[in-house]
Amino acid sequence: MSCPHHPTESIVKEEGAQLDFSKDMSYGDYLQLGQILSAQKPLSPEHNEMLFIIQHQTSELWMKLMLHELHGAVACVASDQLPEAFKMLARVSRIMEQLVHAWDVLSTMTPPEYTAIRPYLSNSSGFQSWQYREIEFMLGNKNPAMLKPHAHRPDLLNQVQAAYQSPSLYDEVLRLMARRGIAMPESHTQRDWTQAYAMSEDVKAGWLSVYRDPKNHWDLYQMGEELVDLEDAFRLWRFRHVTTVERVIGFKRGTGGTGGVSYLRKMLDVVLFPELWALRTEL
Template sequence: MSYDPAQEGARMSFQGRMSYGDYLCLDPILTAQHPKSQAHDEMLFIIQHQTSELWMKLALHEMAAARVRIAAGDLKPAFKMLTRVARIMEQLNSAWDVLRTMTPSEYTEFRETLGESSGFQSHQYRMIEFVAGNRNMAMIRPHEHRPELVAPLLAEAERPSLYDEVVGRLRAAGFDVPARRKLDQPHQPDPQARAAWAQVYRDPHRYWELYELAEKLVDFEDYFRRWRFNHVTTVERIIGFKRGSGGTSGVNYLRRMLDVVLFPDLWELRTDL
């Protein structure tokens, strides 16, 4: 006989009750894919980017909570949140593996339907950079047609970044490190902060929480860099050196982004050890 879960108590009727699909609001999610061509691979392209945006939403959720905890000096919960952010970036890396199954000829079948849309215009990606501390105000301009997207980015640029709050923990521990002067500018290497971190790394048992916090940020940026690198190789594999659909120089633009460092003090201190 066929197995019937109801015989073991499983509920099989959900009339008037909340089901799995109801809780997750799956109807709007699963009907949000609208290919603009007849190309088979356009569905892959849409879903890969939509799911990436969902993962970025979760990353922002975790980063915001971690920043609050760090500012309050409650570091242990922040460790878990930052670990989760790194794993989210690992998940985003895996998405490129799926997209790379699409060949140049398959992408060409629907690329024109994208118009000038491009991942370059992802406001959530921009917000991840802003929260981390890479605040290039010129990058807000692609969102100017959507004031409701610009406002949160401008507000973020006026508050201490995740790394600013981390540096605040150094000050709270007695290290002589300056407060960040321009919140709306990318982080620049700071000799005092670098020296403080070097001291932390030379005596991790004494400064264990700061040491662990620094490594959580390095983990996050490590996976973030891999995500950027995989983006470059995926784009080169599929479109070569054509211009990006959003007007950037494509692969050359993405390669320039590889040089952007979110937490320069934490990387440069390694030379001092």
């Protein structure tokens, strides 16, 4: 008595004739996997350096998508296309969740394992990530000192500087609210966009009028909650960053010359959309 064929065998045979991709664009071609998977160049003999490289490369890829979505969201807010902006901002928040969980993988690197590869890193540091800096600027955390790490690369400096000199996402939202008839101070809708955002009681009053009557301001109310979701996710990312760094290197200075954990802890106190958090006490 012959054994029955496994059901997948016939499927494989049937599909086999259609699996010749020599003439058409393949999966690897479309994704440029040859370039991506050959971009890991460990400098040390240490096994764990591959983790360190891939952690940071994948984070930069997620940040590239985040910037793509943020630029789209800012443009949509500026042109009153809020449904499209909501989708993009929701996606940014989900990307942030991916970045939060990425720290879980890096935290498997122990202090001795990191110490073994640290000499090979020279002064390279995540502090020099121009994509991260552009994200910070687009979310309103403007600081001219943060342009310095990119001064040696005019092409990158121009990219970061463009975000530094442009209205942030929150700036555009406040201008949207003013267009919708919500009272907004000119100090916050027509200002020097290179300056760090400063909380305003008048802006908070405008948001309170939205939150106290959400039915009549539903899309602005939804925008407020999208922004809170985004900052909530960003705070988690910052927190996991500082705890992972402390777990791996303690209180040593960062490779880029920063204070390491001490610098990252200061960043935990930065509030991007202060009025949206402050108004909750008064509702």
